[in-house]
Amino acid sequence: MQILEGEGVTKYFGGLAAISNVDFEVARGEIVGLIGPNGAGKTTLFNLISAALFLNSGVIRFKGEKISGLKPHQVCRAGVARTFQSVKVFGNIPVLGNVLLGSLFGTSTGMSSPDATREAMESLEFVGLSALRAIPAKDLTLANQKRLEVARALATKPELLLLDELIAGLNPTETAQAMELVTRIRDKGITIFMIEHVMKAIMSICDRIIVLHHGEKIAEGTPQEIATSRTVIEVYLGE
């Protein structure tokens, strides 16, 4: 059984199909990449998985159970966490508080306050933000805010992590650190589904890649297969 599967997933905005009859699956322990030109529907698909949007037709299953139709907080507690394309940290709340919200509210079983605090501190350790835990989140650099979003997501103890353009806006050093963080997350046993534009990063780290274009899945395979796929190359060169 795959940890995440989608069948016939379709989403309309007005008359336009943003996602059209997409099937996908992610196996436990994989790092799967989601790529495609701008407007292909990548973030929309993530929004459908995390229940930020609801499907028009089709079904999405997590660990065999249907999650399409749930509310976002229920999907989170089921074990699916995410980060956002434009960073959404709680600016006026200190770094630790941001992560505490995850450990207090986002886990499948509740946690007592001291346990949650310990869990939050561990998350901060893991991403390397412990020293900044008392700083209001809005005062962090972009790279650190992205780390904070990851820490917050990890604090909910997910089995699947959706990363939406984690390395957008990062310089080469920060990018390398981010990629290393992703590997360490996978080593913890968390499955990763990630949207990225930076080809080098995707190719180097993903086990499999899914390609979207105009809301449809046009290709799927290993990085090698995708890099040499004529369909994919045409789509990117044609844009």
Add this chain to the structure above:
Amino acid sequence: MRGREMDVAIFTSKRSLVSGSIILIILVLLATLPFYSAGYTVVFLTSIFMYIVITVSWTMFSGPTGYISLAPAAFFGVGVYTSALIGFMLPLPAVIGIGGLASFCLALLVGALTLRLRGIYFVMFTFGLVELLLHFVLWWEVNITGTTGRVVPTVDNTTVYYLMLIIFAILMLTAYFIRHSKFGLALQSIGEYEEAAAHTGVNVTGLKIVTFAISAFFIGTAGAIMATRWTYIDPRIAFNPLLSFMPVLMAIFGGMGQLYGPIIGAAIFTYLEEFLITRFPYYYMLIFGIIMVVAILYLPNGLVGLIQKLRKGVLRRHANT
């Protein structure tokens, strides 16, 4: 929405021991006030506590979440009318409790309808709520019960004062614990990025509805208590839009970041209202309207925010790495 320190060891720190004792002393003074003060002071302080209760209740929900409720007058009116309807049938504490409960239920309904949607619907719906209730109750009184106005059992000023003081104390405890609990943190996160809060596991709609209802409960109890001072009420007296304006004005002027901002705002404006209402009945509402506009323009964080900003100007902020 201001940042807060994570007070982990709050009950052992020396600072809170000092503040705790000060609060206790003030409470004792207030509790014994009727014994050493003129009758007028008791009445005046009751008004201040009423406004503090309404304003702090309002801030408890609208402050952290940013959902601006324009409904306090409606909940207050429900409390007032409860006193009128059952005031002669039940002992006063029960009446107050039921008044609060009725407001609580109304808020649950309003919240369930509007808090699933964008904040603008909430503002619009709560804005018209007092007018709706006014029309409905008027129609009911004219067509169904055939009454024009109702009598409320009178209660002496000292009892009203103590009741208001008790509600004030319970409210402050409630507001304090909510604010410093995980729910306070969650409410703040809703105000910052509601979508992200939901994805972090916070049941945003549920939390909003419950908090809104709790705040309505207290406003309802305030209404039920104050009705006993008026002896005679009719729908227009009970459902008065000014009661929605005043708490918002007080909270904004005082500052919504800390719990004591609304208290300061309520105290200032209660005093102003008492002072102006006898001399210039229509001028005072005009002046308050002007103050509201000025406060929105020039006091974005209220009086408390202004004071904090002035203090920060003296200290240097340390940069983060």
Add this chain to the structure above:
Amino acid sequence: MMVKILDIVIGGLLMGGIYALIAVGLSLQFGVARVLNIAHGEFIMLGAFVTWWLYTKVGINPLVSLAICGPIVFIIGFILYRTLFTRLRISSASPAAFEGNSMLACFGLLFIIQNVAILIWGAGMKGYSYLAIPVNFGGAIFAANRLITLGFAIVIGLIFYLFLARTRLGKAIRAAAQDPATAGLMGVNINQVLALCFGFGALMAGLGGTLTSMSYKIQPTMGLEYTVIALIVIVLGGLGSIPGSYIGGLLLGLVGSIVTYTEPGLSLVAYYVIFMFLLLVKPTGILGK
């Protein structure tokens, strides 16, 4: 039977015509200028009182007053936007903050305008009689002033529709309603357009007030109810849709007429029931996005 139906329908359109006008006004202010003007009813009240004053003290025909009150209220609205709301737009941290701040500022304006009116004209009810001649419309009797009101509401609506559709300024307004940022890039003086929109919104309110005063008694506290109705209408029509507000106003007027026929005094309650139904089923309204 037919007479009864005609009575209800025409009566509904009469009221609906005014609802339509004031709702279009609020839609311009909220949908385009992004100000939830909860003091909208006070501008209606101003139009009504200036008309009353002009007719009873100066002898100016209310229909002529349309051409006086309209511009007066327009100028007030325009200046308010250029000073107060522009300043708020600059100082607000985000568009959402601006929406909240401007709404609260309007809350203050509500009390300012209402109490200025009370101070000038007193708190009591006023009224005047103008063209209160009964007219027979297929068996149903209506006062001539109410029919004229409906006529003007339709004409004003038509003129405004043509203005939006055909003139350069109208197109600029529609562009600003769709996407203010892009409109700004395309050379539209966005600040000017938004201020004009707010002014036009106030204009509609003022005209609505003039028309209302011809058929109904007025008092300084009349505004709140109209504001609430206008809010419900723009939700019914669809937030952001100007034609929607017009249609929604006519619809709600019809509903009000039906309700008033069976149970007078419950019309606002009926409107709120519709409001609740919309919130449950289709918050985007009839023509909303």
